[in-house]
Amino acid sequence: MLETKRLIIREATINDLNDIYEMLNDDYVLKYNCMKKISKEDLKDNLIENKMTKYYIELKEKNKVIGHIDISDDYLRYKINSKTLSYYLNSKYIKKGYMSEAINKILD
Secondary structure (H helix, E strand, C coil), rough: EEEECEEEECCCHHHHHHHHHHHHHHHHHHHHHCCCHHHHHHHHHHHCCCCCCCCCEEECCCCCEEEEEEEEEECCCCCCEEEEEEEEECCCCCCCCCCHHHHHHHHH
């Protein structure tokens, strides 16, 4: 777990189901990411089986998961050791500096 002034960066729990469901089905998030809407049942299964990404962003003042960050191996570059950084944020929380704050903490 990582922490900043406004955020907690941590793994998801089953208690985050509704927040993550809201975020993953947000039209803004879907518009800019190659994802399709997910059902609550599939999301719950993924959370239980721990198939979800490692970094979720919780807004301390609301105890709500508002974002996601994933750092994974980059398989598009042949024979190059590199990583891919992907992220998204619930549209209700954009343009407030939360994602910059979270990414800087992870990369620090």
